[in-house]
Every structure is written in C-alpha cells, then in structure tokens.
Amino acid sequence: MSPTTLDEETWGVRTLMGVHDLYTRLDQVVEEVNIDPPLSRNARKLIVSIPFPRKMGELADTLGVTKPAFTALADDLEKQGTLRRERHPDDRRAWLLALTEQGETARRALMLQANHFVQSVTGLNAKDQAELTRLLDVIRETNGNTECPYS
Amino acid sequence: MSPTTLDEETWGVRTLMGVHDLYTRLDQVVEEVNIDPPLSRNARKLIVSIPFPRKMGELADTLGVTKPAFTALADDLEKQGTLRRERHPDDRRAWLLALTEQGETARRALMLQANHFVQSVTGLNAKDQAELTRLLDVIRETNGNTECPYS
DNA sequence: TCCATTTAGTTCAGAATATGAACTATTCAG
DNA sequence: CTGAATAGTTCATATTCTGAACTAAATGGA
Numbered sequence: 001m002s003p004t005t006l007d008e009e010t011w012g013v014r015t016l017m018g019v020h021d022l023y024t025r026l027d028q029v030v031e032e033v034n035i036d037p038p039l040s041r042n043a044r045k046l047i048v049s050i051p052f053p054r055k056m057g058e059l060a061d062t063l064g065v066t067k068p069a070f071t072a073l074a075d076d077l078e079k080q081g082t083l084r085r086e087r088h089p090d091d092r093r094a095w096l097l098a099l100t101e102q103g104e105t106a107r108r109a110l111m112l113q114a115n116h117f118v119q120s121v122t123g124l125n126a127k128d129q130a131e132l133t134r135l136l137d138v139i140r141e142t143n144g145n146t147e148c149p150y151s
Numbered sequence: 152m153s154p155t156t157l158d159e160e161t162w163g164v165r166t167l168m169g170v171h172d173l174y175t176r177l178d179q180v181v182e183e184v185n186i187d188p189p190l191s192r193n194a195r196k197l198i199v200s201i202p203f204p205r206k207m208g209e210l211a212d213t214l215g216v217t218k219p220a221f222t223a224l225a226d227d228l229e230k231q232g233t234l235r236r237e238r239h240p241d242d243r244r245a246w247l248l249a250l251t252e253q254g255e256t257a258r259r260a261l262m263l264q265a266n267h268f269v270q271s272v273t274g275l276n277a278k279d280q281a282e283l284t285r286l287l288d289v290i291r292e293t294n295g296n297t298e299c300p301y302s
Numbered sequence: 303t304c305c306a307t308t309t310a311g312t313t314c315a316g317a318a319t320a321t322g323a324a325c326t327a328t329t330c331a332g
Numbered sequence: 333c334t335g336a337a338t339a340g341t342t343c344a345t346a347t348t349c350t351g352a353a354c355t356a357a358a359t360g361g362a
C-alpha cells in the first residue's frame with residue numbers, strides 16, 4: 001500500500017489532482033481528432049466555447065488567457081477563416097466572435113465525438129457518467145459560467 | 152432560456168466544457184496562493200504531483216508536456232532548490248524526482264488550502280462534493296494514474 | 303451636462319514555454 | 333549477442349504568453 005502524506009487524504013487534494021488528470025487526458029484525446037484546417041490546442045478550446053457569438057473578453061476569461069494573447073489567437077483564426085469578428089450591438093468598444101461555416105463544421109466534428117472520447121477517458125458506467133455531468137453542470141451554473149447570448 | 156444547438160445537449164459536450172471550466176478556475180485560484188519561492192503554473196502542478204519520488208517520464212505525462220519541456224522545468228526547480236534528481240534503483244536510464252524540504256514546504260502550503268479553494272470554486276454542498284471526489288478517484292484508478300511508488 | 307475613471311480591445315517588446323530531431327546511455331526481447 | 337526500444341538531454345526554432353501603454357467608448361458622480 002502506498003505511503004500517504006497528511007495532505008494526500010483530503011478531498012480537496014484528491015479533487016484538485018483528479019480534475020487536473022482528467023483535463024490533461026481529455027486534452028490529449030481531443031488533440032487526436034483530425035480537423036481541417038488543423039487547429040492548435042487553444043483554437044480547439046475556443047471553437048468549442050462559441051455555440052453562439054460571444055464577447056472577446058468573456059472568451060479570454062473562459063480560456064484563462066489575457067486579452068493580448070486572446071487577440072492574437074482570434075487574429076489567427078479570423079485569418080484562417082474559422083471565425084469572424086462582429087460589432088457588439090450596444091457597446092462599440094466590444095467585439096463578438098462568431099464561427100464561420102468552416103468553424104461550425106470543425107466544431108461539429110469535435111462535438112459529435114465528445115460522447116465517445118469522454119467515455120473512453122473516464123471509463124465510468126452510465127450512472128456515474130450522468131452524475132459527473134450533472135455535478136459539472138451545477139458548478140458552471142453556480143458561477144454564472146453557462147453560455148448565454150448577450151442581452 | 153438560452154438557445155441550444157444540437158451538440159450542446161449531449162452529456163459528452165457538457166462534461167468536456169465542464170471539466171475545462173473547472174480546471175481553468177481552479178488553476179486561477181491556485182495561482183493566487185503565495186508561495187516562497189514563487190512558482191510558475193507548471194511548477195505548482197509538478198510539486199503537487201510528487202507526493203513521493205517519481206520517474207521523470209511519468210511526471211511529463213502527468214503534466215501533459217514532452218520530455219524536453221519537462222527536462223527544462225525540472226532543471227529550473229532543481230536550481231531553485233525545490234526538488235532534486237535521484238537515480239532509479241533498477242534502471243540506470245531513468246531518474247526520479249523528489250521534493251527537497253523547501254519543496255515539501257511549498258507543496259504543503261498548497262495542500263493545506265486545497266479544501267478551501269476547491270470549495271470556493273465548485274460551490275457544491277458536502278454531499279455533492281464527496282460524490283465529485285469519488286468520481287474523480289474512480290477515473291484516476293481506472294486508468295492506473297493513481298500515484299504509486301515505483302516498484 | 304461635464305469630466306474623471308473605468309472598460310474593451312490592440313500593439314509592442316520581451317519572456318516563458320513548447321516541440322521535433324538528433325543524440326547518448328541503458329534496457330529488453332528474440 | 334545484437335537490434336530495437338526506451339529515458340532523458342541538447343539544440344534550434346516555433347508558439348504562446350505577459351505587462352505596459354495606447355485609443356476609443358462607456359459609466360457614474362458631482
């Protein structure tokens with residue numbers, strides 16, 4: 001039996017390490033999905049996060065990067081034809097990002113396989129998988145991080 | 152109620168986005184913990200992943216980076232006095248990484264607050280939090296990614 | 303109504319982190 | 333015993349990132 005340290009036993013530590021592990025392995029599996037044109041890790045995360053046009057600042061927060069880094073990523077994807085910038089209807093400082101048809105196609109390619117590769121990474125039975133999904137939904141709702149159209 | 156697209160509804164998509172969201176926000180909260188000496192994002196992930204000496208190749212996989220990138224990170228932390236390299240007892244190609252006293256102190260600083268910041272990010276009640284922890288434990292065990300001393 | 307402050311996104315210089323190829327040393331399987 | 337595979341390192345280069353400073357626009361308080 002492996003030796004344990006005091007902090008190995010806390011639920012906070014196990015959650016932290018478990019989330020990190022799951023995230024890393026999902027990331028690796030998602031990376032194996034062939035998309036045309038090929039997308040970087042950040043690009044894949046971004047297109048998944050755009051089910052409808054969203055503000056750039058919000059999306060930067062969603063990805064966990066600063067605005068300058070996000071601007072560069074958006075520039076690349078705009079040049080590539082994967083997304084486009086749109087003016088915000090109410091705030092002339094702000095821009096929305098929307099996927100082009102090409103971007104929607106790439107997003108759909110990822111989404112259609114999501115069930116498969118989540119299952120392959122988690123290895124959970126259907127009941128536990130449903131429970132995990134529910135808990136993650138609750139966490140996102142608690143923090144107002146569900147996607148909503150701007151309004 | 153927000154409009155949904157077809158793929159927004161699948162449990163795979165919700166899990167993928169939920170894990171990404173939770174990971175990003177845990178990462179941001181962990182980043183706010185003051186540690187002496189200051190540690191980069193990868194360094195914090197690394198010391199958390201070393202409850203006992205572990206092989207470099209394994210740890211590179213755990214962090215989701217290539218071996219060259221991992222070598223550089225280990226070099227920096229070794230220079231800084233946070234960890235040290237040890238010879239593998241059975242395999243002269245392999246190196247183990249172990250935390251120094253300084254590294255253990257930094258790790259403990261993170262671990263002691265893990266419960267608090269996991270709670271602050273997830274916002275779950277005790278029952279749901281226990282269930283989330285259990286599910287993440289199951290996922291790690293399923294894939295042989297629980298920490299074990301080499302043997 | 304005016305104005306100081308704040309916010310959204312961009313540009314820039316530079317830092318941090320990453321990869322693939324090629325390498326050495328070592329292990330393993332046939 | 334030997335060829336193939338593995339563990340980690342070095343190197344050149346690519347990718348991604350940040351903070352400061354900026355412009356344009358919105359906001360709130362006097």
